Amino acid sequence: MHHLSDEMRACIEKCLTCYSICLSMASGHCLEAGGAHVEAKHFRLMLACAEICRTSAHFMLLGTPHHRHTCAECAEICRECADDCERVGDMQACVDACRTCAESCEAMAA
C-alpha cells in the first residue's frame, strides 16, 4: 500500500478496526446481552456502521476519488453509532472505535 498516503493508510486501518469492533460486538455481545442491546434501532445502526466502515475502507483501497463521499457518510454514521452505544451503555470499546474512525474519516472527506 506504498502508493497510498500515510493519512489514508491510517484511515483505512481505523475503518477496518471500527468495522471489526461493531460487527463482533453486535454478534458477540449485543445478541448475548439482549434487552436494549437488541432494540431494532440500535442493532440496525450497528450493522449499518459496520457496513459503511467496510465500504469506506474499500473505496480508499481502490484509490477512487469517490472515497470523499463514503468517508463523509462513514463519519456521520460512526458519530450516530457512538452516541447510541453510549446511551445503551456497556459498549465503550464501540464508542471509542466509532469516535476515532469518525474523526479520521472527516479529515479524509474534507
Next chain:
Amino acid sequence: MHHLSDEMRACIEKCLTCYSICLSMASGHCLEAGGAHVEAKHFRLMLACAEICRTSAHFMLLGTPHHRHTCAECAEICRECADDCERVGDMQACVDACRTCAESCEAMAA
C-alpha cells in the same frame, strides 16, 4: 421483504443487477478484451460502481434511513460509470444497467 415499499424493492433489485453486470463485465469482458478496457481509471470505476451498488442495496435491506445518502452516491457513480463505459465502447449492457440504477437510486435519495 413485505415490509419494504414496492419502490424500494425495485431499487434494491436494480442495484443488485447493476452490481452483477458491472462486476461480471469487468472480470469476464474487460480483463479478456484488454486495451482501453483495463485502463486504470475505467476499471477502477467499474469496481467502485459494483461496490456502491452492493452497499446501497445492503442499506435498503437493513432498513436504515441512511440509505438516502448511499443511494445519492450510488446514482452519482453509476452515471459516471455509464458515461465511461460509453466512451470505452462495447459495454452497452453496463451502460444500460448503470443508467437504470442511477435513475432509481436518485428517486430513493430524494
Next chain:
Amino acid sequence: MHHLSDEMRACIEKCLTCYSICLSMASGHCLEAGGAHVEAKHFRLMLACAEICRTSAHFMLLGTPHHRHTCAECAEICRECADDCERVGDMQACVDACRTCAESCEAMAA
C-alpha cells in the same frame, strides 16, 4: 453476463435473492419481533447466511473456479438456516429462499 452459463446466472440470482431475504427479514422482521427471533444462534446464522450468499454470488460473477467451494459452503449454511427458520416459525419466505438457493448452489458445486 452473456459469458456465464444459464445455470450459473440462475444460481447468482438465487444467491442474491436469498441474501436479500435473509438480511431484510433479520433486520425488518426478527429485530422487531424479538424473543426467539433474536436468540444469538438464530440471528447470527441469518447474518452468516446473508454473507455467504453474497460471497458466493461474487465468486460466480468474478468467474473464478473457486466458486465451487463457496457454493458448497453456501448450500450447507442455507440448509441450516432454513431448518432454524422453520424451528423459530413465522419465517416461511426465508425457509423457501434458503432451500431454493441451497439446491442451486449444490448443483454448481458438483
Next chain:
Amino acid sequence: MHHLSDEMRACIEKCLTCYSICLSMASGHCLEAGGAHVEAKHFRLMLACAEICRTSAHFMLLGTPHHRHTCAECAEICRECADDCERVGDMQACVDACRTCAESCEAMAA
C-alpha cells in the same frame, strides 16, 4: 473483541491486512503496470483473494462455527495467489501477506 480468542483475533487481523494489500495492489499497482499484471487469470485471482479474506474475517467476527470452512478456503486461495504473484513478479508485499494469512487461516480451519 474481548470474547474472541487471541488466535482468532490475530487471524482476523491477518485476513484484513491481506484483503487490504491484495485490493490496493490490484487497483493501485497492477492496473497502472499493465502487461502480465492485468492478465485475466492473475487479476481475477487477486480480486477473489481479497473477497475471501474479507468474508473469512466477517465469519470470525460474527462468531459462527462455519468460519472453519471459510478459513480453509481462504488458506487455499491465498496460497494460489501468493504463487501467482511470485510468478508475475514485483508483488512481494502481496506474496508475503498471502502466505502469512494462509498459515493463520489454516490453523483456524483445523
